[in-house]
Amino acid sequence: MFVRHLSLKDFRSYESADLEFAAGVSTFVGLNGQGKTNVIEAIGYLASLSSHRVAQDAPLVRAGAGQAVVRGAVLRDGREQQIELEINPGRANRARLGKSPVTRPRDILGSLRTVLFAPEDLALVKGDPSERRRFLDDLLVARQPRWAGARADYDKILRQRNALLKHARTAPDRAAALATLPVWDTHLAAVGANLVYARLRLLRDLQPYLELAYDEVSAGQSRARITYKSSLYDELAEQLAAGEVPEVAELEAGFAKSFEQQHRAEVDRGQTLVGPHRDELVLRLGTLPAKGYASHGESWSFALGLRIAAFQLLRHDVGTDPVLVLDDVFAELDAGRRRRLALMVADCEQVLITAAVDDDVPETLAGNHFAVTLGQVRPI
Structure with a gap:
């Protein structure tokens, strides 16, 4: 191409x-x-x-x-x-x-x-979690364009749910204001579970390409890895951080349990505290997180390794460069x-x-x- x-x-x-x-x-x-x-x-x-x-x-x-x-x-x-x-x-x-x-x-x-590497990509290592989420979700869409629709659906449902929570925080009758929250919980859990599942599978497939790319760029100085830090309840989040990829139904049930645990905090803060928009990718060099520990050169190598790994994954999956x-x-x-x-x-x-x-x-x-x-x- x-x-x-x-x-x-x-x-x-x-x-x-x-x-x-x-x-x-x-x-x-x-x-x-x-x-x-x-x-x-x-x-x-x-x-x-x-x-x-x-x-x-x-x-x-x-x-x-x-x-x-x-x-x-x-x-x-x-x-x-x-x-x-x-x-x-x-x-x-x-x-x-x-x-x-x-x-x-x-x-x-x-x-x-396309796969683009630019000076701004240093933020993939040193920047906010939103930079790393965007990298992963953009690659997900490049790999399978249908996920663009799922991302748009998730964002729309999230805005509606946040608007409801924000209104309920100051409503005279909080119970009445929250009457439709279970409906939005169900919608967000369904779309969110699919997005998390797709992200986890993508990370699993990307990891070997990242290790090889970082090794080549840095001349074998360390091992680059990514782990997924989820906003779901602790036990399930630990499984995801360990690299497990549960089925969508299990993830959807995890959303329901997490919404139940976070209900009071979400209403008090007027925002959704569970879901892909709150998750994080933890980049590691060896046993240490890259953010805060990697040198400037190592950070450049990691960012470049991520882009080269994305290129190699797309080359393999799509069948063309x-x-x-x-x-x-x-x-x-x-x-x-x-x-x-x-x-x-x-x-x-x-x-x-x-x-x-x-x-x-x-x-x-x-x-x-x-x-x-x-x-x-x-x-x-």
């Missing part, structure tokens, strides 16, 4: 752009603020409907424009597919596959898969890690690299080069 063509209209700093790519390595070289990351951000948005830089769509639209349009031509197994996304801040986005509009933008997920994107990464790595990373990605079908200067990129990753200056991209 690789992106053959990218067209931008009013996306970020680009009033318009039409770019041709090929398989192999393509490097975008330009000083900071010239627009090179905007190009790979657009490709990532086509793949995931989200940006690795911002949470909202408004910054993606060029100042003064009402909407942005991103189009891509993706070649897979000799067949080309056109993907188009219309980004409308404050309104519903629209999407097309080929010449046909799709019902929902998320229906395009899976048409293009996702597009690998390395955004200003080599400048952050020492010479040894640069060299080892270059060797690891040399056989990928398409690698897109951004760099401030050519010298940041190892010579072994020779390929197509583009100069990016003030929102203009030209081959060199």
Whole structure:
């Protein structure tokens, strides 16, 4: 799988752009603020409907424009597919596959898969739990796009349940205000149990790839592992932390028991304290948690190992390479890690690299080069 063509209209700093790519390595070289990351951000948005830089769509639209349009031509197994996304801040986005509009933008997920590593990924190791949850859930959707719908359903049910709990906290008749809580408990348990089950299976499958990737990046300095820290009741949480993957029915029953245990605390605080949105991924190097104990170099290696492991998992499961994107990464790595990373990605079908200067990129990753200056991209 690789992106053959990218067209931008009013996306970020680009009033318009039409770019041709090929398989192999393509490097975008330009000083900071010239627009090179905007190009790979657009490709990532086509793949995931989200940006690795911002949470909202408004910054993606060029100042003064009402909407942005991103189009891509993706070649897979000799067949080309056109993907188009219309980004409308404050309104519903629209999407097309080929010449046909799709019902929902998320229906395009899976048409293009990318794995992106950027300086912001250091937050996977050093940042808040939400960073690690997003990594896992984004990989879950990249692997099986149907989980995008389950995530949306869970978020919607969670908002409704939280609104009810918040209202009940100050309601004159608390019992009456909580009359429909068991209904929301049932809905959240059903969707939440499926999400937790999918996460656990994904972690089980990802672990061997992570160990190998970290070993290669760090030259075998330690063993990288991930454990799942659940918000469910203690006994079940211990099983999940040990790597067990219970059936969905057992997890659903665990939600019910946990809701019962946390009932008073949830009502007092006006929020849901149990579920995937409260869970955590604990990254470990050897026996110690990476957060707080890993050096800066080890943290970079762990973050990079997570992305390379995700790439290898998708390569194995999907049967084709996702597009690998390395955004200003080599400048952050020492010479040894640069060299080892270059060797690891040399056989990928398409690698897109951004760099401030050519010298940041190892010579072994020779390929197509583009100069990016003030929102203009030209081959060199």
